[in-house]
Amino acid sequence: QVQLVESGGGVVQPGRSLRLSCAASGFTFSSYGMHWVRQAPGKGLEWVAIISYDGSYKYYADSVKGRFTISRDNSKNTLYLQMNSLRAEDTAVYYCAKDLAQGATAGTFDYWGQGALVTVSS
Amino acid sequence: DIQMTQSPSSLSASVGDRVSITCRASQSIASYLNWYQQKPGKAPKFLIYATSSLQSGVPSRFSGSGSGTDFTLTISSLQPEDFATYYCQQSYSTPQTFGQGTKLEIK
Numbered sequence: 001q002v003q004l005v006e007s008g009g010g011v012v013q014p015g016r017s018l019r020l021s022c023a024a025s026g027f028t029f030s031s032y033g034m035h036w037v038r039q040a041p042g043k044g045l046e047w048v049a050i051i052s053y054d055g056s057y058k059y060y061a062d063s064v065k066g067r068f069t070i071s072r073d074n075s076k077n078t079l080y081l082q083m084n085s086l087r088a089e090d091t092a093v094y095y096c097a098k099d100l101a102q103g104a105t106a107g108t109f110d111y112w113g114q115g116a117l118v119t120v121s122s
Numbered sequence: 123d124i125q126m127t128q129s130p131s132s133l134s135a136s137v138g139d140r141v142s143i144t145c146r147a148s149q150s151i152a153s154y155l156n157w158y159q160q161k162p163g164k165a166p167k168f169l170i171y172a173t174s175s176l177q178s179g180v181p182s183r184f185s186g187s188g189s190g191t192d193f194t195l196t197i198s199s200l201q202p203e204d205f206a207t208y209y210c211q212q213s214y215s216t217p218q219t220f221g222q223g224t225k226l227e228i229k
Contacts, residue, residue: 035218045158045166045209045220059216095165107213108156110177112165 002026002111004096009116012086020116022079022096030054030074033099035109036081038092048094049081052105064090086120093117124148124212128221134229139200143224145193145210154214155193157186160223161206170195171213200226 008020022034036048049060049070058070069082079096094116097109125148135141145155153173158166168177170186173193183198197204205228210221 044223045160045211047218047220050216061217100168100171106171107154107216107218108168108171109158109166109211110168110171112167114165 002098004098004111004113006094006096006113006116009094009118011119011121013122014087014120016086017082017084018086018118019083020081020094020096020118022081022113024077024079024096024098027098028102029072029077031102033057033101033105034070034072034079035097035099036070036079037095037097037109037112038090039095039115040089040092043092046092050099050105050107051079053103057105083118086118088120091118091120123217124151124215124219126210126212126219126221128208128210128224130224131222132225132227134227135200136229137200137202141197141200141226143195143208143210143226145188145195145221147191147193147212147214150190151212151214153189154212155186155188156211156213157184157195158209158211159204159206160209166209169208202228 003025005023051070067085071080096113098111100106100108100110127146155173157170160166174186207223207225
């Protein structure tokens with residue numbers, strides 16, 4: 001069965017950095033695009049970033065562009081989100097999510113991890 | 123970016139009721155509309171893709187319809203486990219965007 005397990009969340013001061021990881025299992029990780037989606041406390045869902053199955057295509061929400069970097073290591077079945085210059089408004093639960101389509105990117109999230117809480121506070 | 127607007131924002135209903143949630147896109151998204159269910163403290167669960175296709179394992183009481191800019195999620199007979207928040211999401215263009223959510227509560 002598909003499993004996505006995030007790690008790396010925590011409390012960080014504004015302006016500092018944090019890296020999230022998402023360990024994938026139960027499917028051929030190297031064949032699927034992957035996403036990060038976040039949810040601020042008590043708020044709705046916000047898509048953050050996408051990476052294609054081979055890492056050749058990446059795209060970011062305007063709110064994180066230039067500060068966050070999505071990457072993947074297909075040899076380790078792991079997705080990453082490097083978050084730099086963190087702001088209070090980045091406080092959220094961050095979910096990694098698998099794309100529905102194999103090869104191409106459907107922009108549809110069929111499996112989600114349990115989430116990692118990132119709190120940006122001094 | 124395409125804006126997604128759900129209505130109502132909250133809804134009270136009873137077990138056995140038929141309920142519908144509406145989602146409107148700020149421009150045509152053809153049939154690129156998905157639905158998710160989220161319970162408190164849990165990750166979202168994928169319910170419906172491409173407007174009306176049920177994800178494997180999703181009960182048949184859930185259905186979706188619409189095209190263009192107007193879409194509907196219908197639950198034909200509410201069960202206790204259906205009380206949750208529902209989100210629509212467009213996959214027509216990047217950035218993918220979500221509606222603000224509809225909280226379905228027990229009356």
